Amino acid sequence: MTSPASAPLTVRPISADEWDTWYGVLEVAFGGGLEQPEERDLWRELTEIDRSLAVCDDSRLVGCASAFSFRIAVPGGAVLPAAGVTMVAVLPTHRRRGALTALMRRQLDDLRERGEPLAVLTASEGAIYGRFGYGQATSRLNVTLPRGRIRLDAPDGPDLRLRLADPAEAAPACEELYARLVPLRPGLLERRPGWERLPLLDPPGGRGGFSPLHCVLAEETSTGRLVGYARYAVDRGWNGGGPAATVRVNDLAALTPATAARLWTYLLETDLAEKVTVNSLPVDDPLLHLVSDQRRLEPRVRDGLFLRPVEVGAALAGRGYAQPVDVVLEVADPFCPWNAGRWRLVSPGPDGPAECVRTRAAADLALSVRELGSAYLGGATLTALARAGRVAELRPGALAAASRAFASDVAPWLPHGF
Numbered sequence: 001m002t003s004p005a006s007a008p009l010t011v012r013p014i015s016a017d018e019w020d021t022w023y024g025v026l027e028v029a030f031g032g033g034l035e036q037p038e039e040r041d042l043w044r045e046l047t048e049i050d051r052s053l054a055v056c057d058d059s060r061l062v063g064c065a066s067a068f069s070f071r072i073a074v075p076g077g078a079v080l081p082a083a084g085v086t087m088v089a090v091l092p093t094h095r096r097r098g099a100l101t102a103l104m105r106r107q108l109d110d111l112r113e114r115g116e117p118l119a120v121l122t123a124s125e126g127a128i129y130g131r132f133g134y135g136q137a138t139s140r141l142n143v144t145l146p147r148g149r150i151r152l153d154a155p156d157g158p159d160l161r162l163r164l165a166d167p168a169e170a171a172p173a174c175e176e177l178y179a180r181l182v183p184l185r186p187g188l189l190e191r192r193p194g195w196e197r198l199p200l201l202d203p204p205g206g207r208g209g210f211s212p213l214h215c216v217l218a219e220e221t222s223t224g225r226l227v228g229y230a231r232y233a234v235d236r237g238w239n240g241g242g243p244a245a246t247v248r249v250n251d252l253a254a255l256t257p258a259t260a261a262r263l264w265t266y267l268l269e270t271d272l273a274e275k276v277t278v279n280s281l282p283v284d285d286p287l288l289h290l291v292s293d294q295r296r297l298e299p300r301v302r303d304g305l306f307l308r309p310v311e312v313g314a315a316l317a318g319r320g321y322a323q324p325v326d327v328v329l330e331v332a333d334p335f336c337p338w339n340a341g342r343w344r345l346v347s348p349g350p351d352g353p354a355e356c357v358r359t360r361a362a363a364d365l366a367l368s369v370r371e372l373g374s375a376y377l378g379g380a381t382l383t384a385l386a387r388a389g390r391v392a393e394l395r396p397g398a399l400a401a402a403s404r405a406f407a408s409d410v411a412p413w414l415p416h417g418f
């Protein structure tokens, strides 16, 4: 990791009193001066110091990386430990000298030692992390609903009342509802203490012309039980012809189809608004099937979570499978050679636990750990990856059977970055 004229760069853990300097590296690397003080405070509180690394040039901090101790929902409903790789940056003066590579090396060795089977991240640029074994595991959908040009066909359900609430006061009830949804969709993260502040982050200096955050609660009229919520902001858009506000939806969660439809209808009926925008929805969100004309939503699909199996055996044994499967995988993993080789995955299907152990049997499929990451949550199918030449079928019939077993009926998704 040296260039001929440069001193060697070294990687080491940081101490709590270095946080400001360390985080300053991240801010400069991302362009500098864009963060709000409230945001900085939140990330300071959420940083796990004992999982935070610095790259040093002599004694000077020039790079950073950290990890959060997450637990992530996987197909079948289990929730597994996963390292949330975050705050990765190298100063512009020290790039392309192997600093990131050294951070990834140290971090993955550490994760293995901690026994975390999975690592996940959201990337600033999608091209960075494939070389370290991360595959794109989820996608997110960005849509715009033009008010007045779209109709929602709401299903019947119990009577609901909508009520505006202070977002902070409503947060505990919203968190409880969110927690019930976590095992139902692969990719969702259990919220650790402190993380309930993330959806409430609303620094006045970062609103860009939008209102403070609003929170609307949907409650069953008969019982008063909370069954859904949406958090959103409205700008004061006005054009020569009249009101043209935008309603920006930060998040929306609902326990029943009728509740989701009611909340979307409410947002779409906002007076003075010309459109409702939402940056991140699952690619199978019910909204797509509620609207009268999908094309009007101008849907755009973006990358979401990237995932890397840190320990292939534990990772594959930890999730559920949609069909019975018995397959031998030949896994390539140049960056973490402890994963390389042949693994036999056996599962009775949805009703029982899986087993994944090393084997000398002939391989049925050959792929790299990156493709396993892409297929792990059920986001990309093994068949789609094979069609791109990324998975090789070595025994006829093995691909279709394994692909069906790895698939998820519900599209994996993570609503936020970290």
Ligand SMILES: CC(=O)SCCNC(=O)CCNC(=O)[C@H](O)C(C)(C)COP(=O)(O)OP(=O)(O)OC[C@H]1O[C@@H](n2cnc3c(N)ncnc32)[C@H](O)[C@@H]1OP(=O)(O)O
Residues within 6 Å of the ligand: 029, 030, 085, 086, 087, 088, 089, 090, 091, 094, 095, 096, 097, 098, 099, 100, 101, 102, 121, 122, 123, 124, 125, 127, 128, 131
């Ligand atoms: C999870 C997160 O936190 S995502 C945030 C990532 N950080 C940022 O985007 C902040 C701005 N960028 C940076 O700080 C740096 O450019 C980093 C961290 C992306 C890369 O750091 P560097 O120390 O320059 O990377 P390093 O020298 O180890 O490069 C390793 C390889 O990755 C490649 N690479 C590095 N950055 C990029 C990139 N942005 N896009 C594509 N490839 C890249 C290098 O070319 C090199 O390839 P090679 O092995 O074929 O030679």
